[in-house]
Amino acid sequence: MRFALSLALMLLPSIAVACGPDSDCMIGDRHYRIAMPEGQAGPVGAIVFAHGYRGSARGVMRNGGLRRMVSEMGLALIAPKSARDDWDIPGAPSDMASTGAAEIAYFEAMISDAVARFGIDPDRVMMSGFSAGGMVTWELACQRPNLFAGFAPVSGTFWGGPPAACAAPASVIHIHGTKDRTVPLAGRPIGPTKQGDVLDVLAMYRAVGGFGPETVVQIDAMSCTRQGNAADDLLEFCTFDGGHSFSRSYLSYAWDRLRAAGKV
Template sequence: MRLILLIWAVLAAPMAMACGVDSDCAVGDRSYRISMPDGARAPVGAVIWAHGYRGTAAGVMRNKALRKMVHDRGLALIAVQGVEGTWDLPKGPGSFNSTGASEFAYFDAVIADASKRFDIDTARLVASGFSAGGMMVWNLACAQPDMFAGFVPMSGTYWLEPPATCAAPVASIVHIHGDADSTVPLDGRVIGPTRQGKVSEALATYADFGGFGPAQPVSAPEMRCEAQTNARDDILEFCLFEGGHSFSTAHLAYGIDELAAAGKL
């Protein structure tokens, strides 16, 4: 009987440690989920996706179209998980005095853990997210540009206003937003003791900080886009689609492809 129990324990250990699409990968008192592409040449880059308000990593992984699109580009999908479905964002309605430090440390921990458990190329990471997740991405772009190859915030920006300064050197950003978004309007709106910031201010501040040149129109399917570049060949691109507060896998694909075309992936 003891031998049988020992064999069972040995076999069960890898199962207990396993994590992925359907089970959490624990990092401290938090977690994430991951989906690796089949047949891709290792190591692989990854899209680190931040869900919207009250979202979950498990819910992200149920989006098969999202997983397929990311995998078709030879990338892993890492779905991060906010505490109780929210992100601790500076100047937010419930976190006005936050510096965002706890979230930045969490993303650091996720990247370190995923690169140990899986064959992840940490030089080819894209941070992206929708709504509150897009807000998280803007804060990451400002605070930790060197941790990622590029950023694709979608329908989210800073609370209240951009930070006074960002870490250097700057990164490449493709911001995507609906032109009729009433949940996160382009010009922001008051929520409790604070307000959502203006997308134009986030873009203008980053363009000035990063030395980006004049905006030029670029061709994009079903979107109106304009892009700026700087001396380091970083890109700062702003795309509008017709519609409200919604997420499109095709729009994210465009953002990832723009980063790849710019040589960031």
């Protein structure tokens, strides 16, 4: 009995720091959750998926279909969590004075922690998110393009329209419903600010990255306009006939496109 008790006490520290899909991985006063792929050894790639307004890392991990799909792709699913109800990004109604610096620092720390703690391959990580999560995805694409191998924002873009400048271009695959009324393609006013116009944002990024001629393809229920540049980056704009909705197939499509381009 004494040996068993001693063993239990020795294990307490490791239990306390353990985290995964059902418990928080702490980074200071912030956290994230992670689901590793089943049966995978060695460094693995990952999809980071940012929740929408008032969402949570716990909520992302409760999406069993998403978790299974990402695991079957041989990837980890990483679910970040905003500090408050919304992501701290420029132009957000919750904090119009925000520069987004705190959120950028959080994502940098999260990736470093996941690489050190779980053996995530930092060169094979795709950033994505839905709605407000798509907005923070665009901010990261603009401010920290080298932090991820590619970006797949879904139904979300910059608050207030395109920023004055972005860093070096990356691969971006933007997916949006043509009948979205929550985050319309043309944006809409909310309180003291306005959601950006997706076409304006794409035009800005096209110029930043020097993206070339367009090719239009039909992929299942999506119509996609594809462009490339001299660095073999991708810029894609895919629309579907629907509203403010998300399908896990959007993530597998974006990952497959990045893999075909040699990005992941």
